[in-house]
Amino acid sequence: DSDVERDSERERDYGENSDSAASIFACEKKKKKKHKEKKEKKKQKMKKDNGDKQKTSAQLAKDWGLEDVDHTFTEDDYRTLTNYKAFSQSMRPMIAKKNPKIPMSKMMTILGVKWREFSSNNPFKGSGAAAVAAAAAAAAIAVAEQVSAATASPSPEPPPGDDVEEEDSEQEDSSVHSSSVRSDSSPRVKKNKRGRPGDVEVDGYETDHQDYCEVCQQGGEIILCDTCPRAYHLVCLEPELEKAPEGKWSCPHCEKEGIQWESEDMHMEFCRVCKDGGELLCCDTCTSSYHIHCLNPPLPEIPNGEWLCPRCTCPSIKGRVQRILHWRWGEPPDPVPVPPATDSPPDAPPPPPMKGRAEREFFVKLAGQSYWHCTWITELQLEIFHSVMFRNYQRKTDMDEPPSLDYGSGGEEESVKSEKRRLKDPDYAALDDKFYKYGIKPEWMMVHRIINHSVDKKGIYHYLVKWRDLTYDQCTWERDNLEMPEFVIHKANYWAHRDEVMKEAPDMPRRMRSMRMEENEDPHRSPVNDPTIKYEEQPDFVTATGGTLHLYQLEGLNWLRFSWAQGTDTILADEMGLGKTIQTIVFLYSLFKEGHTRGPFLVSAPLSTIINWEREFEMWAPDFYVVTYTGDKDSRAIIRENELTFDDTAVRGGKKREAPIKFHVLLTSYELVTIDQTSLKSIDWACLVVDEAHRLKNNQSKFFRRLNDYKIDHKLLLTGTPLQNNLEELFHLLNFLTPNRFNNLEGFLEEFADISKEDQIQKLHDLLGPHMLRRLKADVFKNMPAKTELIVRVELSPMQKKYYKLILTRNFEALNSKGGGNQVSLLNIMMDLKKCANHPYLFPVASMEARKTASGAYEGTDLTKASGKLTLLQKMMRKLKDQGHRVLVFSQMTKMLDLLEDFLDFEGYKYERIDGGITGALRQEAIDRFNAPGAPQFCFLLSTRAGGLGINLATADTVFIFDSDWNPHNDIQAFSRAHRIGQANKVMIYRFVTRASVEERITQVAKRKMMLTHLVVRPGLGSKAGSMSKQELDDILKFGTEELFKDEIECELLSSILWHLLMWDGRRIGERGKDRGRAGGGWRDIRWKNARIGGGELNMRGSLGS
Incomplete structure (x- = not known):
């Protein structure tokens, strides 16, 4: 109560003793508002006067x-x-x-x-x-x-x-607080600063002082009293002051009436370093407080005058931190000498100096700058300017011990290689000490190419650099004088290429003009070779690359050149592994070198193969300017702005068609041909190459329709499987090539309705002859190691049998209500049966009930016993490992690959993995690690679709097809990853098929599709290929069930169940395989009907635990 009375009494005395109404503290806010309005009017008037004159x-x-x-x-x-x-x-x-x-x-x-x-x-x-x-x-x-x-x-x-x-x-941040040394329980002891900002409006700053002079009631330059809210002009004080007084200052009113108000101290009540109280040193420009012994280096005594804390004197970073690469302990600051005490005897030894402590330093990559500009910053800098990033890094990283040096990839082998190279190359040793050992890959600091330039006001050239193994959105501008290996060579190449494309380069630096090569004559103005004349031996421009073509590849080159000269669009359909990529690149290079055309050429390929295409272009066509058009929208925007043409305004101004094209080859994926068609179709393409061209087998696909909108002079399709399911797909390929000739699908199918007749086969071969070239490995490589494919029949495990029966016998009425919703097709049930044949853990119920280890992986013994395939795989892989073989395992299901990973970890095998979720760069790194000499990886896990395109894994000699694809050609592409050029051993292919199950019947159906390819592309006998009929699907579902149920229900009852399952609405049958399911069936929709057997309803569920 006494405190309350004292405060009220103080307020009453303050109000009574005030000389003017404006000095009443309670009315201060109203006065401030009026004064601000007054000042605003005055300010506007001044602006108007200034504007007039x-x-x-x-x-x-x-x-x-x-x-x-x-x-x-x-x-x-x-x-x-x-x-x-x-x-x-x-x-x-x-x-x-x-x-x-x-x-x-x-x-x-x-x-x-x-x-x-x-x-x-x-x-x-x-x-x-x-x-x-x-x-x-x-x-x-x-x-x-x-x-x-x-x-x-x-x-x-x-x-x-x-x-x-x-x-x-x-x-x-200029001085708004005073420097002081204080105790946590006492007011300020020493004050060096005199005033406070009055009306300076800074966000987050408030003051209780009035913003006008107490004497004249005017604003302007005023000083603030430290012991009350009043303010004064220097000239209004008596006596008048010439300058602001030093230290703590009280106004005349406070000196006369006594101090009745103390400004609030906003400084921290504890030390910012140790979080403890006591006598603290306060910063003059922020609220931080410190013990003098907690500073680094420590202060031996309290400083006089103004003092700024380490946070306020911390230098700024030269850019925004993008990524923290590494941290280390820095060197401690030099010891600070301590002055002797005033009362110490003269002969006393000097006190020991105060030692500082080592603090963390962080190696950071700055945004918008290359890895050449990575720098070390202090922990304080990171905490002040990037507090969120610093806290996240602290949570994920051990902050007691610096991370181990990883040399860009984190392997001991890389460390050994680095040490060997350091001894031979001092330049590499210097870069290793500064960059590589902190996780920066050498490729990230290698110039891939220069893609643009600019000149600043001082006439200094800057170059936009694309770095190796980094995407285009990580291109950076570098000064002309940056010291970097081969930078001068890349600058010369940039200007030489620019000169070739633009024919003149007026803005080229003078020293670059002097470096231009003498032989700058354009070799492509007039053709030097007739493309209809065969090369009897490898041309010189191929020999200059250091590569050697096989004889059949030279024949392929001659055939492609001849077809181009005749204006015939073609399909190169060599069997997988015969080097279609190399033949295509050399063909395009020959058109360029012989002077027929300089492009541009568009190559569309699966994302997983684009890196391989890049490497082959560098090897076989070194003079080509190849642009890889992939990445996110930012990367592609940079490519469009800088790589399509040298005219910077061409893209924005829509002049790409008129501007000279900068590149020779554009590599891109199927999806980007569709997504960025607006930009790409504005270019006149000399040739289109589509890798894995069976992507065009459906003329209703976006890729097919968008490509038809492009302006293309010549088309070349590459596929190892020109015919996968039926003649309709072949017709669509031919329709894409020559739409004027192949435009009647009905007539084509009718003409070759009976493909089993010899004359029909011969007629089809004559039709395909000018457009298609196909060779098999058996034809061109007599000494190539053979491949043997074995179908391995596997028994169901007890758990698999349990789930297989449940899928077939569960009541399906709940999934097919009378309202017609929630319908489940036969193919969904078939997919569940295929899952069961692989592993029961693919169902949620079994997965949740399974035992797991502390790391979350499935317990290895239970995992293996639950699947008949996995039990057999375990036995086979142990023998193969002992005999020194290396293994590829293909599965259609990525979840099955997850289970296989747990299995391989349990067995202790090292492995790599590729599926649809792994990007092109990561795929290629995994392939390179597996193919490296002496690689420890024993197994490579691949999804059948993602891992079957353009990937070379010839270092493996054993392939397991864990589950067969509906389309046998996908499986062929899969095991062709191992059976290709470079394979030294016989290739064994083991196809797992669960006995007496849907898998066994699917394998039989797949054989018929293979026969169709044999008939159309190569001579032979067989039958017409068509869609899977109802009877075939019925056979697949019923296959093996008699044996499975023979001890439990009669075969007649089972047949009745399956017959009702296979009933469908005949009106919904699609014609000629429209919208076929994965089984290639000829219907679009299947209607379930309730089946009542023996008065009881049987339910059939499409998926368990869902």
Whole structure:
């Protein structure tokens, strides 16, 4: 109660003793509001007056009775005083010397006007200088009106400019708090600062002081009382003061009536380092407090005058941190000597110096800058400027021990290689010490190519660099004088290529012109070879690459050149592994080298093969400028802006068709041909190459329809399986090639309705002859190791039998209500049966009931026993490992690959994995690791679809097809990854088929599709291929069930169940295989009907546990 009474009494005394109504603290807010409105009107009036007529500095000085400073600026002044802050620091002392008592507001106004005059007269500035100066002067005048703290830094807030952005924050943080040493329970003991900002409106800053003078009731430059809310002009005090007093200052009212108000201290009550209280040293510009012994280096005694804490004196980072690469312990600061105590005897030994502590340093990659500019920053810098990133890094990283050095990939083998190379190459050793050992790959610091250039105001060239193994969105601008290996060579190549494309390069640097090669004659102006004449031996431009073509590849090159000369679009259908990629690249290169065309060529391929295409182009066509058009939208935007043409305005201005094309080959994926068709179809393509062209087997696909909108002179399709399911797919390929000739699907199918007749087969071969070339490995490689495929029949495990029966006998009425919703097709049930044949853990119920290890993986023994396939695989892989073989395992289901990973971990095998979710770069890295000499990986897990396209794994000699694909060609593509050029061993292919199950019947159906290929593409006998009939699907579902159920229900009852399952609405049958399911069936929809057997309903569920 006594505290409350004392406070109320203090307020009452304060109100009674006030000399004016404005000094009543309770009315202060109202007065502030009125005064601000008044000032706003005054400010607008001043702006209007200034807009009508701007006075010179000489006129202002004359009006105010001041002595003008007539200073003649030199050329050096104009070069060095490039911003307002530097100009102010140079000019202010001159004005103050001639006018010692000039008020601060007038000083700042005159400085602003003189800066405007200085900038407008600057001969080294552009036309925009006057506008900038006017803005700066206006800013200076506005600040002058708002100044209210006599002790704040006399410099006005600098105007926006090139060199002052970083200084703005420092200016705003100018002294608003006083330096003090204090105890956690006592008020300030020492105060060095005199005033506080009054009306300077800074976000987040509030003050209880009035913003006008207590005597004259006017605003302007005022000093604030430290012991009450009053403020005064220096000239309004009696006696008048010439400058703001040092230390803690009380106004005349407080001196007369006594101190009745103490400003609130916002400083931290604890040390920022140790979080403890006690006697603390307070920063003058922020709220931080420290023990003097907690500072680094520690302070031996309390400093005099103004003191800034480490956070306020921390230098800024030269950019925004994008990524933290590594951290280490830095060197501790030098010891600080301690002065001897005043009362110590003269002969006393000096006290030991105070030692600092080592602090963490972080190696960071800066955003928008290359890895060449990675730098070390302190922990304090990271904490201040990137606090969220720092906290996240702390949570994920051990902050007691620095991470181990990983040399870019984290392997001991890489470390050994690095040490060997360090001994041979001192340049590499220097880069290794500075970059590589902290996780930066050498490729990230190698120039792939220069894609653009610019010139700054000083005439310095900057180059936009694309780095190896990094995407286009990580391109960076580098100065011309950057010291980097082969940078000069890449600059010369850039200008040479630009000169070739543009025919002239007026903006080329003079020293680059001198480096241009003498033989700059265009070799492509007139053809030097007739493409209809065969090459009897490998051409010189191929030999120059260091590669050698096989004889059949040279024949393929001749056939492609001849077809191009005849205007015949073609399908290169060599069996997988015969080098279709190389033949295609050499064909395009021959058109370029022989002078027939310089492109551009469009190559569309699966994402997983694009990196391989890049490598082959570098090997077989070194003079080609190949652009890989992949990546996210930012990467593709950079490619469109910089790689399509040298004309920077061509893309934005829609002039790509007129502008000369910069590249020779554009590599891209199927999806981007569709997504970015607007940009790509505006280019006239000399040739289109589609890898894995069976993607075009459906003329209703987006890829097929969008490609038909492109303007293409010649088309070349690559496929190892030209015919996969039926003749309709072959027709669509031919329709894409030559739509004028192949445009009647009905007629084509009718003409070759009976493909079993010899004359029909011969007629089809004659039709395909000009368009298709196909060779088999058996034809061209007599000595190539053979491949043997064995079908391994596997028994169901007890758990698999249990789930197999459940799938067949569960009541299906709940899934097929009378309302017609939630229908389940036969193919869904068949997919569940295939899952069961693989592993029961693929069902949620079995998965949740299974035992797991502490890491979350399935318990290995239970995992293996639950599947008949996995039990057999375990036995076979142990023998293969002992005999030194290497294994590929293919499965259609990525979840099955997850189970196989747990199995391989349990067995202790090292492995790699590729599925549809792994991007092209990661795929290629996994392939390279597996193919590396002496690689420890024993097994490679692949999904049948994602891992079967353009991947070379010839270092493996054993293939397991864990589950067969509906389309046998996908399985063929899969095991062809191992049986290809470079294979030295006999290839064994084991196809797992669960006995007496749907899998066994599916394998039989697949054989018929293989026969169709044999008939159409190669001579032979067989039958017509068509869609899977109802009877075939019935056979598949019923296959093996009699044996499964023979001990439990009669075969007749089972047949009745399955017959009802296979009933469907005949009106919904699709014609000619429209919208066929995965089984290739000829219907679009299947209607279930309820089957009542023996008065009871049997349910059939499509998926368990779902």
